[in-house]
Amino acid sequence: MIPSKINFSENFSKLPDDCSLRIVAKKNDYEIKIVKFKGEFVWHSHPDTDETFIILDGKMMMHFRDKLVELNSGEMIVIPKGVEHKPTSREGYKAILIEPEGVPNTGDLESEMTINKIEWI
């Protein structure tokens, strides 16, 4: 099966609102997702996996318990497993997320922001 390409702008334009998360591709046992977010997320960590954010647009403030990292378009961060973090964004951001299949968006925390089944776009 020869694959089709994925165009990020096209996919982002299909997202329903400012806080959306969708799967765009599978690669081995990983999922590649797009996320659009504005506001304050929740403190959480992923006990079993590192998490990768690649920022495509906007600005994200990634809070750690003892550090704050500002991420702009064209920047990436890998959050080691077990490390507590909280993304926030006043302006909003668009990012690519790379995680093993089935990783919950709020990690080990169950909150009103938890999405139990992330949909494909």
Add this chain to the structure above:
Amino acid sequence: MIPSKINFSENFSKLPDDCSLRIVAKKNDYEIKIVKFKGEFVWHSHPDTDETFIILDGKMMMHFRDKLVELNSGEMIVIPKGVEHKPTSREGYKAILIEPEGVPNTGDLESEMTINKIEWI
């Protein structure tokens, strides 16, 4: 250990020439690499892993035995394991590559383009 962010432009500016490949980050047992390429690569496949290209700049023509896919900035492709492919580019491209640790750049083919040990940047 709280991670530092990675700025792709900064890292690309450190690449020595038009055909360079470097590791910028590790995530679980995967490596995230940046690649700058111009010209014609070799036909190859990766028998044990899918391969992901995210194009950041320029244009890549991804050749398959029975299909040609044009990839521009802001586009991605996942090449399934075992599928023969050959990237070419007249103008040059800059891309992010996501692959399991230690995957050879020319897959199951040993050629003058093979890089045996990919360096970090």
